[in-house]
Amino acid sequence: MASALDLFDLKGKTALVTGASRGIGRAVATGLAEAGADVALLARGTTALERLAGEVESLGRRALVLTCDVNDSDQIRQAARTTFAEFGALDVLVNNAGGIGHAGPFLDLDFDDWRRVLRLNLESTVHACHVFGAHMVERGGGSVINISSIAGLGGTPMLAHYAVTKAAVISLTRTLAAEWAAAGVRVNALAPGWVRTDLTRAFLADPDASAGLLAAVPSGAIGDPSDVVGSVVYLAGDASRGVTGSCLVSDGGTTCFVGGPQLLGFLQHGRIPV
Numbered sequence: 001m002a003s004a005l006d007l008f009d010l011k012g013k014t015a016l017v018t019g020a021s022r023g024i025g026r027a028v029a030t031g032l033a034e035a036g037a038d039v040a041l042l043a044r045g046t047t048a049l050e051r052l053a054g055e056v057e058s059l060g061r062r063a064l065v066l067t068c069d070v071n072d073s074d075q076i077r078q079a080a081r082t083t084f085a086e087f088g089a090l091d092v093l094v095n096n097a098g099g100i101g102h103a104g105p106f107l108d109l110d111f112d113d114w115r116r117v118l119r120l121n122l123e124s125t126v127h128a129c130h131v132f133g134a135h136m137v138e139r140g141g142g143s144v145i146n147i148s149s150i151a152g153l154g155g156t157p158m159l160a161h162y163a164v165t166k167a168a169v170i171s172l173t174r175t176l177a178a179e180w181a182a183a184g185v186r187v188n189a190l191a192p193g194w195v196r197t198d199l200t201r202a203f204l205a206d207p208d209a210s211a212g213l214l215a216a217v218p219s220g221a222i223g224d225p226s227d228v229v230g231s232v233v234y235l236a237g238d239a240s241r242g243v244t245g246s247c248l249v250s251d252g253g254t255t256c257f258v259g260g261p262q263l264l265g266f267l268q269h270g271r272i273p274v
């Protein structure tokens with residue numbers, strides 16, 4: 001019988017991470033390799049991917065660099081062909097590539113803003129699930145992990161277009177989980193909160209915006225890409241073999257907190273006389 005730690009061991013498995021060149025994707029790719037998986041690294045920036053590949057290989061794992069624009073379905077199909085030729089099969093797919101584009105009030109976002117974000121965050125995930133999911137269904141197993149966001153779990157002023165795509169990713173995740181469960185393919189979503197990446201730099205660099213965001217996080221800390229890694233390793237392997245159709249939230253308590261920043265300030269001072 002496998003030990004509890006063995007359930008998190010990914011030795012012998014192969015994984016592919018989109019948007020792997022930086023931020024959450026980079027941390028996840030490295031974490032999967034540390035857990036024992038060979039990793040295909042997919043993004044547009046070849047130089048950054050090659051540096052990451054060196055780190056993966058230094059851990060004793062195989063790395064495959066896939067220069068690919070996820071906005072182009074033909075490039076995704078070519079990346080799949082290369083992955084299967086190199087690795088033979090794929091066990092874990094992490095759909096991480098995404099972006100915000102312009103942020104602003106709903107009425108200030110034009111249709112080009114919507115089209116760009118819908119294409120990058122949702123359509124690319126659909127294309128990757130279609131190509132790699134078909135492979136997993138045919139071979140009778142695999143784990144798909146779609147990186148969503150807490151923006152997809154509720155109203156998100158100034159980020160309507162981004163929030164809509166992330167909500168759609170969660171819906172897609174649950175639908176595919178239901179369709180593919182009988183084939184042995186698990187599909188789950190992961191919803192991080194605010195994490196320090198290139199994507200969020202502009203928000204967190206503004207002192208007022210950063211203070212406002214932090215005030216709504218009960219843990220009192222903005223996340224780091226490394227905070228996401230353990231959740232992905234869990235969803236990738238046998239530790240979560242009974243889990244599919246879930247949305248695992250990693251947000252320092254943000255979405256469970258309904259009292260508002262003002263109440264949090266009182267709570268952090270301890271006992272409140274009434």
